[in-house]
Amino acid sequence: MDHDNRVYAAMLGADEIRVMKPTSAKARDHYASFGYEYVSQEHKPSLPDYCVMKLR
Numbered sequence: 591m592d593h594d595n596r597v598y599a600a601m602l603g604a605d606e607i608r609v610m611k612p613t614s615a616k617a618r619d620h621y622a623s624f625g626y627e628y629v630s631q632e633h634k635p636s637l638p639d640y641c642v643m644k645l646r
Contacts, residue, residue, distance in 0.1 A: 592624045599645055609641040 612618045626641040
């Protein structure tokens with residue numbers, strides 16, 4: 591599944607993939623297991639919490 595997301599994002603020319611507003615700590619841990627980094631709203635007050643994977 592994650593490989594497909596990276597291929598699709600690359601086709602679009604995206605620099606990163608974000609999962610906005612992960613619903614729980616378990617969801618954050620799930621995405622972290624695929625290499626995503628959790629970003630708390632405390633670090634970016636203008637955005638909600640999200641998980642991000644840099645592609646480039």
